[in-house]
Every structure is written in structure tokens, then in C-alpha cells.
Amino acid sequence: MPAAVSSLIPSVLVRLGPLDIDQVADLRTFLELVPDPRARRGRWYSLTAILLVCACAAVSGARSIDEIAEWAARASDHVLTAVGVRRHPLRWRRSPSRTTIGRVLAAVDGDALDRAVGAYLASPNPAGTAPEQRQVIAVDGKSLRGSARLSAGRRHLLSAVTHHRALTLAQAEVGAKTNETAHFQPLLEPLDLDGTLVTFDALHSVQANVTWLVETKKAHYISVIKANQPTAYRQLAALPWRDIAVQHTTTSTGHGRRESRSIKTCGIADQLGGIAFPHARLAIRVHRRRRQTDRRESRETLYAVTSLDAHQTTPADLATAIRGHWTVEALHHVRDVTFAEDTSTVHTGTAPRAMASLRNLAIGLLKILGANNIAKTTRAIRDQPERALPLLGITTKPDPHGT
Incomplete structure (x- = not known):
């Protein structure tokens, strides 16, 4: 007796359930809002196509730019067509190289990319919460240890992450000459926080920021006092x-x-x-x-x-909200252990931040879809590159901008 079709699908992917492509937000519409930093002359791959390759590779567990390029090299012509890689006049279709991917990630607008990722994660079901449930957001920072060089310190990122499912709704890079508190308001300004509960540690218990949060953003807070x-x-x-x-x-x-x-x-x-x-x-x-x-x-x-x-x-x-604040630490743990963020030596331009954004995208998306083990899920997707497409709402039809 032949095996059931479902038996061919790894159990960790069965947890994600059947995906209706019409019900999954298309990542392309969000990435198209990211401005292309490159000159028009000599540009073969669209920025959206390269970022989609990176996003698919991240959902497949890619931990570095080299692994993103390796995922792209394994992708079939069908997958490359779906993400918008153009066909050469001689009829072949080639995946972007490691050099091309690295240059794009080093030059991309980090703020615009983070806005696109945050908007995408909020789009299927904002923050993954039920309508009657109060949204709770944690504000916390993380250093990218491997990004430091003799001439520059390590990069530091400040994020706004939902307690429920650990979705990164906003992220900003904190400069070496400032501290996190100066970026508190700019980080949260684009978000609709009406009625939201925001949690933060003693570092962000700054009276001016708390007053702005309540009076301007109409949010609530829990502030640790030390x-x-x-x-x-x-x-x-x-x-x-x-x-x-x-x-x-x-x-x-x-x-x-x-x-x-x-x-x-x-x-x-x-x-x-x-x-x-x-x-x-x-x-x-x-x-x-x-x-x-x-x-x-x-x-x-x-x-x-x-x-x-x-x-x-x-x-x-x-009590739940105070303990739930450390959900952001659980997210950082996944980025460090599953995606080897702390050992990454990427340091050029905006590439360290862009790689962190792609990891946030992959983790948040898989959490929304119901994955409870990110490492096992990414390994199951990695074996067949085409499995990443429906997760990101990408149809098998060519991108009209990249045919």
C-alpha cells in the first residue's frame, strides 16, 4: 500500500498547516518599498529579487551571506523565476552571486528594510494577537558581537518585539556615541500603540520618554525602577x-x-x-x-x-507581562543559536543590521505559522528551496518586474 502523501512532508512542516496562497501576505509588495541604493547602469537583478532570495534563504536557515548564495545556487529555474530573477537573452537564468548579495546588503537602507519587515510581520494578524487581547510590546537592545573591528565598535540594535510570538515590529541601529534611550521615541513613533502595553527595563525608565508614550502615543507601560x-x-x-x-x-x-x-x-x-x-x-x-x-x-x-x-x-x-518582557531574550537566543548571529563576522556597511532583519523576518514568520522549533523547521525547508515560496506568499508566476 503506498504511503500517504502527508507522510512525505516532515512533521515540523505539518504543524504549519495547509497554506492558502491567497491568504498569505506577499512579501514582494513590502520589499518593493525599499529604495534601491545602486546606480541604474549595470544593474541586472532587481533589488526586490535579491531581497527575496535573502528572505527565502533565511527561512531555510541560512546563517551567513555565503549560505544565502549557496541557497540561491541550489534553487531551480522555477524558484528563481518565482522570486523575479530575470532571464538572460541567451535563455539561461543565473542566481545572484555571493559578491552581488553582499554588496546589496551592505548598501541597503536599513531603516527602510526594517520598516518593510515590521509591516509584513504585522500584516497577516497584527502581532499575532486575538482582537480582544491587549497587545504587549517589549523594548530591548542587542549587540552584534562579531561586527566589531579595530576601527569600529560592535553594532548595537534596539528592537520593539511583541510578547506573543516574539514578532519584531521595529528595529533601529544605535550609534556608538549615543545610548539606547535617545532612540526610544524614534523606534516607537511609526507604530500604532493606542491601548498597547509597553514593557522595558530600568535603562529606559526615563521620565520624558514615558510621558511621551502615554500622552502622545496613548499607550500604557510597565517600567522597572532601579x-x-x-x-x-x-x-x-x-x-x-x-x-x-x-x-x-x-x-x-x-x-x-x-x-x-x-x-x-x-x-x-x-x-x-x-x-x-x-x-x-x-x-x-x-x-x-x-x-x-x-x-x-x-x-x-x-x-x-x-x-x-x-x-x-x-x-x-x-506578573505575566513582567516575565514576558524576556521574550525578547528568547528571540535573541534563537538568533544566536540557530542562526549563529554572535559568531557572524559580517561588518561592512548595513550588512550586519540587514542580516539581523532577515533573521527577525524568518523567526517571526515561522512563529506566526505555528512553528515551535525554529531550528528543525528551517532544516526541513532547507532541503527543498521551493518550500520557502508559499511561506512568503510568493506565487509560482514570474514577478512582472523581473521577467
């Missing part, structure tokens, strides 16, 4: 926490340790004195107890404030 806000920190620590009962607890076990977290909240209405932090409505105290194998127990107390009132949230939701 010694960089001394007055607010002293006020929070002085609240009568001993008199407040624990309102929510969670316990988790993994990585050789057992960790429990408890949360208390306290109203801080302005008429009762308030807290020296703009738009703060609830004070939050999180107590963490961690016991590792063969080690004594460690304890840590964390203070935070939020602009949400008690009737707008629950202690359980606040």
Missing part, C-alpha cells in the same frame, strides 16, 4: 509592603533550578502623595526566590510602576 530613578525607588521601597498580602504566585522548574515569583501591587493615587514618576497608577513589588542544584537559595526583590489602574489589569496579568 537606582537610576533614586527618588521613585526610595518611595517604592518605603511603601507598606509587609501589610499587603501576596496577590499572585507562580513556580517554574528548568535549567537545573526551581524558581518561584510572588507579586504585590499597591495603588499610588496622586491625592495620596503619588510616586515621582509620570502617570504611575500602581506600584508593583516582585519577589523572586531561586534555588539551583547544590547551591543555596537566592532572593531578589524588583520594583516597578505601571500606568494601568487596578480596574484595567490584574496581578496575574502584570
